[in-house]
Amino acid sequence: MHNSNRRLLFRIILILPAIALLAAIPFLVSNAQSPQQPASTAQQPGAPVTAPPYPTIPAPAPQRTGLNIVVIDPAHGGTDPGARGAQGIRENDLVMDLTVQVRRALEANGFQVLQTRSGNENPSFDDRSTMANAQRGAVFITLHISSTGLPGTVRVYTLPDSAATVATGGILSWDRAQAPYITLSRKFADAVQGELAQHFKGSPNNSQSASIRQLRTTAAPAIAVELSSVSVQDRADLDRMMPGVADAIARGVASFRPSYVLPGEAGAQP
């Protein structure tokens, strides 16, 4: 045997045990730790079970999704002018102006604001809902001006309680997206209505319910705010209401914020 071959054999003999030793280290370490584990998780006989007898990942601390985003929906638009008054006042024009003021008031209170439309287009009901449904920690406010009602009053609406029925099986259909949020929506609506009632004499103290199509497909606390009305003689009467309405909505959103816990989250009690 040549010297070079001997040296090679010698090296192989040295390297192989080293590799085997390296490969065995994790097993050796785990065996060394495992005897301690039963000791740490051992339960006293008869004592209440405090932890499962297997390794666990510590559960994350319950996180509340804060109310961060407000989706404002200026109703109608495009070919749909909404309510029209005898003096030519159109709901579509007014809600855009109202939206600007509500947005400003909400942003001043630290909320992020999204709009379902910013020009004279008319997204579908579902497209408007999609904007809120894609967010986490959002509320939805659709803004309207009515044809009827005592001028100078404002009403807040949610879907009726009968819409809260959710299909069994854990699947929430798009058509019933609002169902799990009805109670939260009612709290939200009452908070906003309470603020509005202080500003606008003749407005109800509590929110009302109505089968509003726009709210049904919205998976978030959702309300409709309706001012009365396009039947006023002078548009300036409605323009004068807007800063007060915007301010009341912003304060209502802020007061609703602490009770905003989405269904399914830790501690949620809708």
Next chain:
Amino acid sequence: MNGSWRNWVLFALAVAVVLGAIYFPFLKRKLKTTAKVVQPSEEQVRRELTQPILQSSSDPIVKARMFWISGDDESALAGTNVELALSKDPVLRSKQVLNTLLAGPVDSDLRTLPPDAALLAFYVLPDGTGIADFSDALATSTPSGIQSEQLAVDSIVRTLEANVPQVRRLKILIHGQELDTLAGHVDLTQYFVVNSKAPQPVSGPLGLPAKPPAASLPAPAGGTTAKAPHR
């Protein structure tokens, strides 16, 4: 003398022709307007054909409760008792009370439904679902707005609830079709609960009504077909 007489006659004839030419377009327009007034619309014709005799001498006169806008609060409804000869048959009875509701109260400011709206048809399915088919005017003439639309629907629902206990829930169709909303706000794709405690008839297999609903849903005249409820 003869020549001058002839000239006068010719002049008079010329004036008559000119006046006739001027008057002719006015006369034509007037005839068209009159024809429009006299000729009934397709919907009016259908209404007359489909409208059954709603009252018979054998129907007892009872106090029906109608819901119109309250005189004290224009955002609420108030019940008013009206003496009507009402049939015991739920379909006929529903038609009678809804037509009275459409006719409106004495004070027209308190009406909830537009004066030009009409009930085209009313059916009651075996499961107690009432289907009310109204003319287009209900959607086009109801003032747009959450409050006004909800009051319109509530007046229909509460009037049926008070007078026709057999109707469990209501579906509102417009001209035989399901609309998304009444006038932009209130959802018409849903059923409205009328009498949740109304007795439910024996169901067939899988909870389906014992008789197929289609049997009681004849297609209205005019080529449109009533859309069966799908929810």
